[in-house]
Amino acid sequence: MAQAEFTPFPSLMEQIANLCGQRQTGTVMLVSDDNRMGQMHLRAGEIVFVMCRGRRGRDALGIMRTMQAARLSFVAGGVDAAEAIEWASKTVLDYLKGLLPDLPGQGDGGALAQPAAAAAFATRPVAPALGAGPQSAMAVELTPATLATFEEVMLTYIGPMAQIVCGDHFRTATDARALTLVLATEIPGAANQAKFKAEIASLLNL
Template identity: 30%
Template sequence: MESGYIPFAAIVDEIRRLVRQRATGALFVTTDENRSAQVALQEGRIVYLYFGNKVGASALQRMGQINAGRYRFQEGVSGLPRMELPSNDEILGQLDSAVDGQGAVGSSPVSDTADTGAVLTERQKALLLECLVEFVGPIGEILCEDHFRQSCSLNKAIDLLASEIPSAAQAKRFRDMVLTKLGP
């Protein structure tokens, strides 16, 4: 899927399809609120969940905040860690319940509306993408596409992209890497 957001229910249906097909790989999701989620599967078993800087059961609870998004599935062993999770049926049941109860809209922790700085150059965009992919993998492409649609300064773009990295230490490394590669 290359453009446009689809309802979260359709993303849950895709996860269910991948489970039924006994797929191995990672589903990378970016939401309409510029948040990222990841679901890793191994032979149809959901083995990793990430959303809103949370992993596992905590991420699953927060996934109910997703209203709509875009996704890409990368087939093959994901390299994401395996974790103790409820059964696929329980996970899909919780996601279905979240979809059924979606009257409450999740809040977006990062707002770009106050930033009226200069538009990013193509060189800056390429560098940000290159650095982000090192920390979050292929979902970095989707995250950059979404954040780059907004008119924002370099500093705001760095902040927004760093907020997508689960670990504070890695987010700091991302910032340092970008600033080093940009040079003086």
């Protein structure tokens, strides 16, 4: 019975096009029949952010367009003020429908550069913003209360996808400092990443 809830992907793109035509603002969430998850942020009918399986921009769209069927939900309300992706909404939807073989442009900046930048950041040493000195080098235990704090803060940065994203990383996290760094890579925009790390450091006394 659950399988009947999935809708063919092209039909979902028409639903998103209708939301754009209605100049809606909010978050579109997609869960495919093979358990891939993605989201779009709409601002006044324009697609301004796309994420799928932790990737953003061109990479996210490339993954998303391979979905065959999915469930769609839409949560109206304000969305993150992250930089808009570089393509018009119609171009994005045509690409997802398979009407375009590729997205125009080289993608050498903005949302397209974000995955590489995030990956590079994750390999760096712990940032001074998380604390300094011998005490800050100690691992902070991931108690249920600590995990709940991470999820609540992430909700303010990436919206309803926070539960899914946090759940993925909670399973492999070793301590609060490491978890802070890896979750920061899931947030679009360097400024928001830095703000997230500072907020977590303050709340958890890292």
